[in-house]
Amino acid sequence: MSKLICSAINCLSNIDGLCTAKTIHINGGLNKKTYCETFSNRTLKSALASMTNINLVGEIRQAFNKDNIVMNPNILCRASNCNYNMKGQCVALNVQIYGATCNNNQCTQCETFQ
Numbered sequence: 001m002s003k004l005i006c007s008a009i010n011c012l013s014n015i016d017g018l019c020t021a022k023t024i025h026i027n028g029g030l031n032k033k034t035y036c037e038t039f040s041n042r043t044l045k046s047a048l049a050s051m052t053n054i055n056l057v058g059e060i061r062q063a064f065n066k067d068n069i070v071m072n073p074n075i076l077c078r079a080s081n082c083n084y085n086m087k088g089q090c091v092a093l094n095v096q097i098y099g100a101t102c103n104n105n106q107c108t109q110c111e112t113f114q
């Protein structure tokens with residue numbers, strides 16, 4: 001499973017640069033432009049609605065093991081022109097998602113695209 005770091009701090013699933021989603025969907029690929037479809041703007045309503053896509057096991061493990069991050073989402077990806085895409089599954093060891101100033105999924109970006 002890929003290790004994922006994400007700078008989209010406005011995303012509901014982002015805690016301290018880590019993604020707490022169980023599964024994320026990356027889309028795009030045209031002109032190397034990708035985005036995280038799972039991005040959801042952080043509001044109280046969206047927090048409650050997203051309870052089913054939280055990686056609780058990962059979160060609990062991490063709470064007891066902060067030096068060794070084990071919380072990583074399953075990454076499904078539609079960017080079929082990326083070298084790391086194996087039949088819709090991301091196989092990169094380390095994935096970085098950019099989205100520091102994002103308030104919507106279209107301005108996020110998979111920096112690991114190759």
Ligand code: SF4
Nearest residue numbers: 006008011014019036
């Ligand atoms: S933008 Fe995507 S990868 Fe980043 S925290 Fe949100 S769901 Fe996870």
Ligand code: SF4
Nearest residue numbers: 077082084085090110
């Ligand atoms: S590295 Fe490639 S396959 Fe993995 S999420 Fe990014 S664009 Fe998709």
